[in-house]
Amino acid sequence: QVQLVESGGGLVQAGGSLRLSCAASRSIFSINVMGWYRQTPGKQRELVATITSAGSTSYADSVKGRFAISRDNAKKTVYLQMNSLKPEDTAVYYCTLKPPGVSSLYWGQGTQVTVSS
DSSP: OOOEEEEOOEEEETTOOEEEEEEEOOSSOTTSEEEEEEEOTTSOOEEEEEEOTTOOEEEOTTTTTTEEEEEETTTTEEEEEEOSOOGGGOEEEEEEEEOTTOOOOEEOOOEEEEEEO
């Protein structure tokens, strides 16, 4: 069983920054693709960013240039640095882990990010 625990959410003013963290319990962390999704009420979950085991990253167009995903394999942790936050970034942010050769994802419990205007 894989557990993902997010932290770092909160309330911030527009233009501010937050860093989300996600700690994984999976023993072989380094080989997994990690990601961040977000969801607002009434909308589908949106893929925000992913990072492969090799460190390759990808981002949604809406966050390119403002968000950065990174990982520390020794700490089994993935991060999402969010800068220049906008009110439309307000959402519950979820960490995900995708094991190799498996199409399904493990999900964290989510952390709320609220950006005030």
